[in-house]
Amino acid sequence: MAALLLSLLIAGTVSGGTALAQRRGGFGGFGRRGAPIPIQPNAPYDGRFTFVRIRYGPDYGYAAQGMMWTHDYPAGEQHFMKILNEVSYLNPHTEETDILPFDSPELFRYPVAYLCEPGAWTMTPEEAANLRAFLLKGGFLIVDDFRYGHWGNFEAQMLRALPEAKIYDLDVSHHIFHSFFEIKTLDVPQYYDPPPAIFRAIYEDNDPSKRIMVMINYNTDISEYWEWSDTGFKPIDESNEAYKIGVNYIIYGMTH
Numbered sequence: 001m002a003a004l005l006l007s008l009l010i011a012g013t014v015s016g017g018t019a020l021a022q023r024r025g026g027f028g029g030f031g032r033r034g035a036p037i038p039i040q041p042n043a044p045y046d047g048r049f050t051f052v053r054i055r056y057g058p059d060y061g062y063a064a065q066g067m068m069w070t071h072d073y074p075a076g077e078q079h080f081m082k083i084l085n086e087v088s089y090l091n092p093h094t095e096e097t098d099i100l101p102f103d104s105p106e107l108f109r110y111p112v113a114y115l116c117e118p119g120a121w122t123m124t125p126e127e128a129a130n131l132r133a134f135l136l137k138g139g140f141l142i143v144d145d146f147r148y149g150h151w152g153n154f155e156a157q158m159l160r161a162l163p164e165a166k167i168y169d170l171d172v173s174h175h176i177f178h179s180f181f182e183i184k185t186l187d188v189p190q191y192y193d194p195p196p197a198i199f200r201a202i203y204e205d206n207d208p209s210k211r212i213m214v215m216i217n218y219n220t221d222i223s224e225y226w227e228w229s230d231t232g233f234k235p236i237d238e239s240n241e242a243y244k245i246g247v248n249y250i251i252y253g254m255t256h
Helices: 002-014 017-023 075-087 105-109 125-136 151-161 222-228 236-255
Strands: 052-054 098-100 112-116 140-144 198-203 212-218
Touching (some): 105 125, 125 151
Parallel strands (some): 052 098, 052 112, 140 212
16 A cells, blocks of 8 residues: 555656756756756754755755755655655654765764765864764665765775774665555666666664664766656656655664
8 A cells, every 4th residue: 555655655746857858958957957046045943854865065045966865855855755755644744854974963863864975075073973873873874866986985984983894785685665555676777877776774783683783875866866856867666666765764864
C-alpha cells in the first residue's frame, strides 16, 4: 500500500512537468541551477523532524551549481520531506529545511544529517571533532552524490573524524534496505552515473552487528531524483526507487 501511495504522489507531481520545466528555464538541470538562489532561513527549532543539509566552506548566503554542497537544494529535500510526510507519522517540516556546518552546536538537536558531493568536502579541526561527537552520540549521516575520483577525498576527510573507522560494502540483505520499504535490488536506476551504484557504511565500533553511523551512496546520486521528480525527466518508477531508499534511511536513522 505504501508503495502504491508513493507512485500516486510522484505521479501527481509529474503531471504538467514539461510546462513546469520550461517555466524554470530549461531541461537537464541547467535552468533550475542556472543562477544563484538565496539560502532560506533555517526552521525555528520545535522538535519536529527537519532535513539538515551540511554546509562545508564559507557561508555565502546562496546556493549555486559551483557550490557542490548545495546541489539539489532546496527542491530535493522539500520534495523528499513531502513524500516522507505522506508515508510516515514523522510530521517533518516540508517547506523549511536547515543548513548547518559540522561544527554547529545545533547539529546535536537533529538525529539525521545529509552531506552531498564530498569530493570537494573539507573540514576544520573543529568540524572534524564535532562530527565525531555527533556520530558517537547517536547521530546518523547520509552521504550522497559522488563518484569515481571523489572517493579518496571523502575517505581522507571521514578518517579525520573517525580515524579508527572501517568502511564496509553493503548488499541488499542489510536491514536498512528493509526498514520500511522492501528494497529488492541495489541495481538502482542511475540519473547520469554509469552503473553500478555502490552502497557502503561505517558501523559503530566497526561492528556490523551494531548500528550504521554513516550511510554512503557512492557512484550514484539518489537526491537528483528527488529534485527532478516533479518534471517528468525520468520515469516515475525510477523516482519511486530513490524515494524508497531515502525513506528507509530516515526510518533507520530514527530507530537505531
